[in-house]
Amino acid sequence: MIVVLGLFERHERQVVDEVDSRNAGHLDTQRQRSGVVLGISDLDDLGQGGLGHLDHMVGPVVNGIDGRCLCKLFAHTASLQAILMHASGSGRTRGRFRPMNDAQPTPQQAATVRIDDGVAVIDFDDGKANVLGHNSIASLLAALDQAEQEGADAVVIAGRPGRxxxxxxxxxxxxxxxxxxxxxxxxxxxxxxxxMFPRPVVAACTGHAIAAGAIILLTCDLRVGTQGDFKIGLPELTIGMSLPFFATELARDRISKRHLTRATALGTMYRPDDAVDSGFLDEVADPDNVVSTAIERARGLTGISRGGLVLTRNTARGAIADSIRSGLDEDLSHFSVGS
Structure with missing residues (x-):
């Protein structure tokens, strides 16, 4: 019997672990290091691949706070192998826009930019789980630079459907x-x-926002989430890791004080409605309208003074940003997977 401990995005394939089913939900130190959950399980695509109905919750498979196995899947090896090779489809078109990058996203270009009435919409779509690797981070940074150079009045960062x-x-x-x-x-x-971006930044949280994905939400001015069975949060402490200093600083600034301990020290994962109460999101919309709602919110911010925002960024956030920069070397020196 195969128990899926975690389905991690590894570019061309997904990875599973074969274990004794009696140990489902438990990882020893060695397995934590090799099986740490930094991604999400793409169970919807697995279901489309022919496994049938899946009774599941997306999340890390660890001996969590409540002792539950958050992501379980049982299948015969041959069936599972065929399903894991099933490619997930994606694609969407939205309204009027002027494309600035005509090419489809590739591993080197996970983020593309389009202008919608003065709002730069950055579509982050790596075709998979939208992981943050060297290429995607560089692509997102380049997209933000491009939005600023084009003189956009506001920016929207939108994920792909469900992620x-x-x-x-x-x-x-x-x-x-x-x-x-x-x-x-x-x-x-x-x-x-x-x-610290010099123009307002709005996130269109189109689905799961896990770990570093949730940190991006903490850095945006407004966050519009999508209704559905999605998970948002910082699960690091439930999967054998510590939360980095930069993450705790951003969480302290943006997360509701009532939720700060749960969101950081306890690794609580929130559904979208609860993520509004905790401070990861500001509102939720239905999946078909989440991006258009985020664009509408961004358009309402285009009149904000450019110079005034830069000065206010520095006074309201500058000390936090400086603290993160000055503590980064020490922060990274303590970092290790499974620590």
């Missing part, structure tokens, strides 16, 4: 501490770029 971002790329995390820390450093560059 805003599954967090940092597991491949890079497992490639060794030096590469993992370099990726986290670039990730912090992205977080602070959003956090």
């Amino acid at each position: 805003f971002s599954a967090g940092f790329d597991l491949n890079a995390m497992n490639a060794g501490p030096d590469e993992a820390r370099e990726m986290l450093k670039r990730g912090v560059d992205l977080f602070l770029r959003c956090y």
Whole structure:
């Protein structure tokens, strides 16, 4: 019997672990290091691949706070192998826009930019789980630079349907501490770029926002989520990791004080409605309207003073950004997967 401990995005395939079913939901120290959950399970696509009805919850498979196995799937090996090779489809078109990058997203171009009445819409879509790896981080940073250079009055960062971002790329995390820390450093560059961006930034959270995906939400001015069975939060402590200093600083700034301990020290994962109460989101919309709602909210912010916003960013957020930068080297020196 196969128990899926975690379905991690590894570019061309998904990874499963074969274990004794009696140990489902439990990981020892060695397995935590190799099986840490930084992505989400793409169970919808598995179901489309022919497995049939799936009674599941998306999340890390660990001995969690309530002792439940959050993501279980039983199947015969041959069936599962065929399903894991099933490619998930994606694609959407939205309204009027002027394309600035005509090419389809590739591993080197996970983010594309389009202008919608003065609002730069950054579509983040790697065709999979929207993991944050070296290429996607560089693509998002380039998209933000492009939006600023084009003189956009506001920015929307939109994920792909069902997935805003599954967090940092597991491949890079497992490639060794030096590469993992370099990726986290670039990730912090992205977080602070959003956090201190000179124009209003609105997130269209189109689905799951896990770990680093949730951190992006903390850096945006307004966050519009989508209704549905999605998970949003920082699960690091439930999967054998500590929460980095930059994450706790951003959480302290944006998360409701009532939820701060649950969201950080307890690794609570929130459904969209609860994510509004906790501070990860500001509102939710139905899936068909989440991006258009975010664009509408961004358009309502286009009249904000450019110079005034830059000064206010510095006074309201500058000290936090400086603290994150000054503590980054020490923060990264303590980082390790499964620590």
